[in-house]
Amino acid sequence: MVGPQGFFGEGSLVGQSLRMGTATALDASTLFHVGKRTMLRALHAQPDLSEKFMASLLKRNIDLEEDLCDQLFNHSEKRLARVLLKLARLRDYEAQPDAMVPAMSHEILAEMVGTTRSRITHFMNKFRKMGLIEYNGQLKVRTELLTDVVLHD
Secondary structure: OOOOOOOOOHHHHHOOOOOOOOOOOOOOOOOOOOOHHHHHHHHHHOHHHHHHHHHHHHHHHHHHHHHHHHHHHOOHHHHHHHHHHHHHOOOOOOOOOEEEEOOOOHHHHHHHHOOOHHHHHHHHHHHHHOOOEEEOOOEEEEHHHHHHHHHOO
16 A cells, blocks of 8 residues: 555566556545656655655565565454554554545455455444444544554454
């Protein structure tokens, strides 16, 4: 998940010929394409950009490690809770007690979590009954309560 002012496609900078990931916009988005040569020149010439880019790469690496551990050691209910929390924090740097999550189908959530749509529907209904999320045209995540579920299994 890439938030505002994030980067993706960085593998091409080091000669990665096969695309290893995809990007799907969850909201209306504006993308800015930067060619390989232009980006490499900018990284060498602009220390602030280089620093932000490096921070983005390090964060992505940490996220990948966390996702791998999550996939290996946690059940799908806990993985869904973690995905919802990530989506709730995607737009803001500080967690909000109640955060709106971009509208998406249970199929998309199932792909993100690594389970089936029916399991997502089951867990989303369970989370709603527990007061962890609310459906009112949009999905509202009660971040503090859902965080407690993730931390205290």
